[in-house]
Amino acid sequence: MKMSTSTTLFILFFMMISSSYSVNFSATRSGSLHFNLPEVKIPILCKTLLEIPFYIVELGFGTPKQYFDLLFDTGSYLTWIQCKPCEVRCFNQKRPVFDPSLSFSYAAIPCHSIDCSLVKSVTYPKLPCSITCKYFMDYHSDVSSMGDFAREVLHLSPNNVIPGFIFGCGQNNSGSPEIFDGILGIQNNMLSLVDQASSMYGRVFSFCLPSEPTSKGFLMLGGSRVLSQFRYTPLVRLSNSERGYNINLVGVGTVDQNVSVPHFPVLIDTGSRLSLLPSSVYVPLRSAVRKALSKYTPIAKDPENPFDTCYETRSLKEGGIPPVDITLQFEGGVDLKLPQSRVLQDLSLATCIPIVELKNGKSGILGGIQLQTLEVLIDVANSRMGFAEKKCG
Template sequence: MNNLLNIITTIICVWLSWSSADGAQKRENEEVSFHRIQTSSLFPSSSAPCVLSPTASNTKSSLRVAHRYGPCSSLRTSPDHDDILRLDQARVKSIHSNLSKKPTARDRISQSQSTDLQAREGFTLGSGNYIVTVGIGTPKHDLSLVFDTGSDLTWTQCEPCIGSCYTQKDPIFNPSSSSSYSNISCSSPVCDSFASQTRRKYCSASNCAYLIGYGDNSSTSGYLSKEKITLTNTDVFDNINFGCGQSNSGLFNGSAGLLGLGRGKSSFPSQTVMKYNNIFSYCLPSSPKYTGHLTFGTSGGLSSSLKYTSVSTVHESASLYGLDIVGISVDDKELEIPLTVFTTAGSIIDSGTVTTRLPPKAYAALRTAFKEKMLNYTTTLGRSILDTCYDFTGLETVEIPKVSFSFKGGTVVELDAIRVLYAFKMSQVCLAFAGNDKDDDLAIFGNIQQKTMQVVYDGPGDRVGFAPNGCM
């Protein structure tokens, strides 16, 4: 009898041990497929001091990157989420609109007074962008510029503002006070080259001019010029082509202009190819209280964890960095999205678009899978372009399912919670993705999804690389 009891006891103990181990394994797997976060981390204090990125200060070819809203920004403007998303949608619509247009006879190069021509439509800057401080002129004049991988021409507002200038935080650049400033002649090959990119040639008397209109009715026009550009004490460049804006208007939110990082010939990386070999990288901080960095060349060191995907040409645009999305996973499970959904639309990576845009079928699949993993949380009304939102009131922690993007070449980018969510307030935290209106609208990998990663643009290799833990 005792032997029988001993056998039964042993069997029960073994069964309990197996059950315990199985449960522990399930919990372990569950934690691997979810990101558990403190809800308070979604809302950094507006009074928090700026925390500087060590990378930018230790690398001679690096600039500090700051979100325009927060203690690290020299602009120190107040965020308005509805404005951010409204302008973000305007930027996306202008990108889609531009890429859907075919060149017409009126787009051919013609020489005329710039005031007689309509603006060439560009991309809306939006308001959820990141800024860097760049020195222009001799003596150096420090200016806060939005940096944008979707634009080529670097420009700033210039005195005497013959037309008009919007309000900016820094003093407006005065070219007459700079000994290194010069206008570019309308007969210059540089002017012809710029005209070939924009499909029009603008001249004001004998000077080469430019005119760019953005999708939100903002615009800048002025003289195409040459000037000294200072990044750091050791990285100074003479005769950089830039736009000296004499008539500027719109929603530039206090910045002095734009640093163009696109693929075109007039972009800053293209003009500094002899120094940096057309390679640059950046890391966008996790919240406005931190700084990130924009680094030119490879002297700052590239992460050993980098995984690259090839850059593809997007329609007829020579400026945009096209990427090939091949799949999306939620909770480590690849969604059933036909590859043709992505190839029909095409995709780009863009520093100026806030939330990632997806083809309608891809977004529907992502939203459905995300909702299934969030059934334990209270849903709430959507807001602006974001339609999948939750009320986290009273919760100290939440578990957010992993979302991963797969790109051509086997590169997988895993997104943690801060790159999956857009937090308005504790009672309204939303999935930070949106669907496009049409199946053939371009997909855009936005800047929320790029946060804290080292993102490398390798021009000679025609590739973009991603590595985790690039900054805080």
């Protein structure tokens, strides 16, 4: 069958930055299956601004390498950093902005090259260009970046590098509160770190988000794991073009009730500071929290605060918080218990449920707070996600 030009480009691009990598399995004496892959483990730190957590990884770019703090984001696919000369604008960052002229391995992707056609075939929007290949990323918040596609050496650790890594060199950027210098895109796309590193580590990775600045989490590409330690739910596709890590939410359990709902896809998004859940799940969850905290009076709704259930932090600390028993239920019989730290978040003077009710919509979001201290395994090759309760240490 004759392929369209876009299909041909897509396949060529896949061959350039990835290779077909079969996931090897081995068995222990007890019979438990393991993944058997090379691995690299990268620390994840938790930084906060106004009590809002941001999950940060430190990576090196260039030769010689220059280090940067990147927001770890499973909800987007492109990795980008700010670059000199900051032709339009760069936001403030604590480290010096990346200077391509200081790296002899940096190579901007020319506008009319095959490379440019390839990256444009898997990105949106497709920007016009004249000299260098252009990108634009908008995160539906205060963060955005526009600049040049380029290739560079990416340093994951002192002994693990990816040569020719395709990334965005940002010349017009906005939104970072001096917490991060760019974004590390992990979403399922040919430009993501997972796909560009797949020839070395396969298409399997896991992460654990720390719950506070004094603790550490990790991002592990590849690696050896006992499969039985995880509870699995299938990944679902919302459309042919959508590549997010979505899983089906099927119910919520509380002390008083167990509510089943029609399959409702939620995006696993570590870059989101809040979760969006349908009314059928959020209302029973909120009722359980309010019942457990019935001796306290909720604070009146603040129009600038997206959360509808908040309490005075000082009162809760003085009077104590009783346990709140809530479980999110996913397809395949996977139950995700939410301890107090994943149900209530301190926001300076107020403590709130960090979840927003989604009254309309066909899909939701499960943000970073509800994932803290879990090891989340994403097996892209086998289209499934696994959860394991463990401390990040």
